[in-house]
Amino acid sequence: MAEYVVRNPLIEQRADPWIYRHTDGYYYFTASVPEYDRIELRRSRTIAGLSEAEGKTVWFKHDAGDMSANIWAPEIHYIEGKWYIYFAAAHTSETRDGLFDHRMFVLESDAENPLEGEWVEKGLVKTAWESFALDATTFEHKGIQYYVWAQKDPAIPGNSNLYISEMENPWTLRGKQVCISTPEYDWEKIGFLVNEGAAILKRNGRIFLSYSASATDFNYCMGLLTAGEDSDLLDPRSWHKSPSPVFVTSEENGQFGPGHNSFTVSEDGGLDLLVYHARSYKDIVGDPLYDPNRHTRVQVIHWREDGTPDFGVPRPDTRMESLA
Template sequence: MEQNNQYQNPLIEQRADPWVYKHSDGFYYFTASVPEYDRIELRKSKTIQGLNETDSIIIWEKYENGPMSANIWAPEIHYINHKWYVYFAAAKSSETKDGLFDHRMFVLENESEDPMQGNWVEKGQIKTKWETFALDATHFEHLGVHYLVWPQKDPSIEGNSNLYISELENPWTLKGEQVMIATPEYEWEKIGFYVNEGPAVIKRNGKIFITFSASATNHHYCMGLLTADENSSLLDPSSWVKHPEPIFTTNEENQQFGPGHNSFTVSENGKEDVLIYHARNYKKIVGDPLYDPNRHTRAQVFSWDKEGRPFFGAPLPDNK
């Protein structure tokens, strides 16, 4: 399939784990991890490209100590039941290496019509089955039911994170049991770390697709795909099938390394699907990849293959 791109990349430099949401007001809302891992920013624009040109506001900053005092990772903005919510992960600065891999999931709420206005209120931690490493919560609704999908460490399973799903009582409270729907099993999911993380949901062609990211955050980072029939029981692990190969990977020819942690949106005319993701434009990293700031946000139009699955092709080269 021929690939072309109408966006200039990098879209936004030094913004990892990018989340773009197009609201009914016609605006795109953007949030992402900042290199300092110390705050949550939000920006809005009438166009995807315009997100690069508009100013951001800070809607929340980390505490000096306690459960939300280090490594503020991967915020996502969602609109649920006429209110705005931001999901994010945070750790305790006193734990391990400044909280590394000791994250929990937290939620902010804003009742304002415009999330750039009003007050963001802390709704607390999302309580799960274990008090273990948990992050990258994402929300979706299907047939009137609200679900949360997130990665978490099961103390009894080797590795760093598996993917879980649960029904929601409200945007910050799980309802019923959490169910594991993916665990690192293929070699491409286990390079450096055993990781399934960064889930994002898109519904199309009678299917529900969850993309996720795997392996360490260097050039081995890549994206995988889970698929369920839209009429299946989404809380049944057997409903979810993992594609055996990664679907979006490093492309050395295009100088794009470690693409992943994506979100989905649509083009300005509403006719094209757009993949939002981060990647670096170099392979060699000095020190811990998590503290290399140059995972840049990128946007790329994608299509659908003859089986009705998303087709991302290769991460396209920088063009600005």
């Protein structure tokens, strides 16, 4: 089981972590960097190896205008023979400060190794509203490519809701755009009314959609939506929300604000893994957004008899520990 022995945190100062295992046997990693100014990739044959793998900057923010500030939450996907990176970026100009003025953008590469190839800007992902939008993910189901993201609907109070749409191509939406979750429970509305950071896990005849809620301090936590694999994913009634958070701060283990997760699998494919960030302290000086110590962490997902995931509690910091 040596291949499953990893340290916690896996990678320091990398928030909103995304780990994708490709058919070439490599794990590809990207995340928000503390400077919010670029997109980095690293890869390794093992989860543990990502800790020491060299990061490669594949894209840098613009000097002004679109994509010029606060580069947040990149994800790398492989769709129909090409690589795509989805990310949020803000606009800076004399009239816009670029703090919470984000929109969603896409990069494309046809290289075999995405750390070495050229990345082409495919531009803005246009939605039904011209408003704050971020944290896009995408997944295929029954031959249809779907896009899930967080956005501020000007007609709905709060900061961000979750939406889903079909895709015409990897950078263009088509058809209706449906709201599938708004912050409604108290645990989703601490500090800010937030649903964001969606990730998809398909298992046991169901589609599980995790997301993060509330402010990015120790109140940050994860919620879960569930839909049947044969349901209409564009029908909000198909998605059922857990009334309680599924992954929260553990003061006992010294882990605070766990969230903005992704999913991957162990090297042999036998374990489902939860990838997330959390801090190792509760009290933050200044704005939590600019505290750099949201570290990437990984732990095993266990499965209940009813086929639903049990994320457990965030495990404590350790030098090395077996995931199994």
